[in-house]
Amino acid sequence: MSDFTAPSFLTEDQDTIMERMRERFPADIDTSAGGFVWDLLRPTAVEESRFMNFDLVNALQIVFPQFASEQWLDYHAENRGIERKAAQPSTGKVTITGKPGTVVAAGSLFSTTSVGDSLSVDFAVTQDVTIPETGTAEAAVKCTQTGLSGNVQAGTVVLKDSSLSGVTAVTNEAAFTGGTEIEDDESLRARILYIDRTQGLSYVGSVSDYKRWALTVPGTGSATIISAQDDTGLVKIVLTDSNGAPATEELCTSVYNYIMHPDDPASRLAPINANISVVPPEEVQVTIAATVELESGNLDTVKEHFESVLLPYFGEVPNDGEIRYTKIASLLSDTPGVHDFKSLSINGKAENIPVTAMATPVLKEIDFDGGDV
Numbered sequence: 001m002s003d004f005t006a007p008s009f010l011t012e013d014q015d016t017i018m019e020r021m022r023e024r025f026p027a028d029i030d031t032s033a034g035g036f037v038w039d040l041l042r043p044t045a046v047e048e049s050r051f052m053n054f055d056l057v058n059a060l061q062i063v064f065p066q067f068a069s070e071q072w073l074d075y076h077a078e079n080r081g082i083e084r085k086a087a088q089p090s091t092g093k094v095t096i097t098g099k100p101g102t103v104v105a106a107g108s109l110f111s112t113t114s115v116g117d118s119l120s121v122d123f124a125v126t127q128d129v130t131i132p133e134t135g136t137a138e139a140a141v142k143c144t145q146t147g148l149s150g151n152v153q154a155g156t157v158v159l160k161d162s163s164l165s166g167v168t169a170v171t172n173e174a175a176f177t178g179g180t181e182i183e184d185d186e187s188l189r190a191r192i193l194y195i196d197r198t199q200g201l202s203y204v205g206s207v208s209d210y211k212r213w214a215l216t217v218p219g220t221g222s223a224t225i226i227s228a229q230d231d232t233g234l235v236k237i238v239l240t241d242s243n244g245a246p247a248t249e250e251l252c253t254s255v256y257n258y259i260m261h262p263d264d265p266a267s268r269l270a271p272i273n274a275n276i277s278v279v280p281p282e283e284v285q286v287t288i289a290a291t292v293e294l295e296s297g298n299l300d301t302v303k304e305h306f307e308s309v310l311l312p313y314f315g316e317v318p319n320d321g322e323i324r325y326t327k328i329a330s331l332l333s334d335t336p337g338v339h340d341f342k343s344l345s346i347n348g349k350a351e352n353i354p355v356t357a358m359a360t361p362v363l364k365e366i367d368f369d370g371g372d373v
Helices: 014-023 036-061 070-079 185-197 207-216 249-260 299-320 325-333
Strands: 091-098 109-112 122-125 136-143 157-160 167-171 220-226 234-241 275-279 282-294 338-346 359-370
Touching (some): 185 207, 207 220, 207 234, 207 249, 234 249, 249 275, 282 325, 299 325
Antiparallel strands (some): 109 122, 122 136, 157 167
């Protein structure tokens, strides 16, 4: 975001304002500090300075999307026909073991266990499932709450609702994905400014059009557009979620339906003869290693802080075409608790890692050793 510089006429401090008011009094009136006139004028100078330096500056900032935030940024988005993307729940599948013939109704709940300060997370079955003669059935589930908390690891959904008779065990063989937080100000601001920069373009199915359409759907993070390579007119959209992870099948379907409107052709956004394919990128496994000298905290805390800034950067990588070594070093240097580091490597190398438009980096491991640098 650009740095805001207040106009010079809104930068007077209370002493300057006070002095100007004192000069307006006749010379034979005592305006010295502690006098009657001083005591009357000083509160006015303080309030006027606050009004100029704080209230008016804030009012001026919210006029421009570059400096607006929260609800004021939402108003800018609304004026451009978009809105802040809502948080999304994670989805996945659980394997249910139980008595053959048992019906697990839609809405039935399975949960993770609570650990320490972390509360259990509930997942609801999305449609009725009957346990077959084999005694196990697979059921699609959706987290009952939105956000990152639903992106749980494999083997963690192990509890069933006490009212479910006939079910003896449950587990998730794969991690759940797709849970995203509500869109933050920086992401929404970037979309607003992107619309402003491309507003002169017509809706003819250009690369800018497909990117704008794809990023409108809640849960999306980045979209790389690959134009049609032959006369089939097939445009490929390589999609990540707002966490920088490969988009789920559900998210890809949502983007496809938003652009193509298969059930309402009159509302489709893509040109008549165009067709699209929305796919997640191929995964490039990334391991980052370094020797880290701590300033505070411990290595586990530093890893958590580092990962929280690393994953959003991964979402930008497909457009850059590489993971930049200097960027990783900068993120690590700015991580709370890090005093210094050495021997930083990405997949064992101290160099940029190429990433094609059809791929996205996925964090495999953060391998930090403590030590003096």
